Amino acid sequence: MVSPTPQPLALAWFRDDLRLTDNAALTWAAQHGHVVGLFIFEEIDAARPLGAAAAWWQRESVRKLHADLAQRGVHLIIEHGDPREIIPRIAAELGATAVTWNRRYHLLFRDVDAELKRTLAQSCEVTSHPGYLLNEPWTVQTGSGTPFRVFTPYGKASQSMLIDAPPTPSLSPTSTEPT
Numbered sequence: 001m002v003s004p005t006p007q008p009l010a011l012a013w014f015r016d017d018l019r020l021t022d023n024a025a026l027t028w029a030a031q032h033g034h035v036v037g038l039f040i041f042e043e044i045d046a047a048r049p050l051g052a053a054a055a056w057w058q059r060e061s062v063r064k065l066h067a068d069l070a071q072r073g074v075h076l077i078i079e080h081g082d083p084r085e086i087i088p089r090i091a092a093e094l095g096a097t098a099v100t101w102n103r104r105y106h107l108l109f110r111d112v113d114a115e116l117k118r119t120l121a122q123s124c125e126v127t128s129h130p131g132y133l134l135n136e137p138w139t140v141q142t143g144s145g146t147p148f149r150v151f152t153p154y155g156k157a158s159q160s161m162l163i164d165a166p167p168t169p170s171l172s173p174t175s176t177e178p179t
Contacts, residue, residue, distance in 0.1 A: 008033030009094055013040070013087060013101035017132050018065045020072075024129035025100045032098040032125070037069050037076040038090060040083050047108060084112060088119050097124050102131040135161055 010033035120126040148154035
């Protein structure tokens with residue numbers, strides 16, 4: 001008897017963006033395999049620790065995310081430490097065929113993301129998605145193609161881009177099983 005082919009598994013790393021609705025990474029994961037969520041209380045040497053109020057908000061939000069995902073049949077793994085060590089380990093343990101997340105824009109976190117993409121690309125598909133901003137920072141430029149240095153002209157250019165091409169929400173997955 002031939003054993004069935006195992007279902008692909010997509011690991012969705014939740015970070016600052018803990019919503020289920022209009023979450024591009026979660027939608028992408030649901031289209032690429034059975035979804036397992038991951039949240040890491042990050043401990044990165046160069047990162048400033050959260051203050052007491054922000055840490056409380058984060059804990060309560062992760063608790064709510066855990067419950068919301070459980071209602072949809074998605075397991076949420078919660079870890080503490082450096083994502084550069086945790087994510088490759090978890091992806092390997094689960095046999096993930098895909099790993100995804102929504103972007104963060106601080107330089108330190110962009111560097112962490114780039115390192116993770118290089119590491120994970122050797123064993124699975126890796127993708128990141130626009131995060132919680134209306135425009136990716138590098139898409140709004142001056143007429144000469146350089147970044148803005150003053151907010152007001154940046155704001156006007158950004159608003160013009162949104163009027164010309166309004167954002168469309170990603171489809172919220174009705175299921176966490178692949179289509």
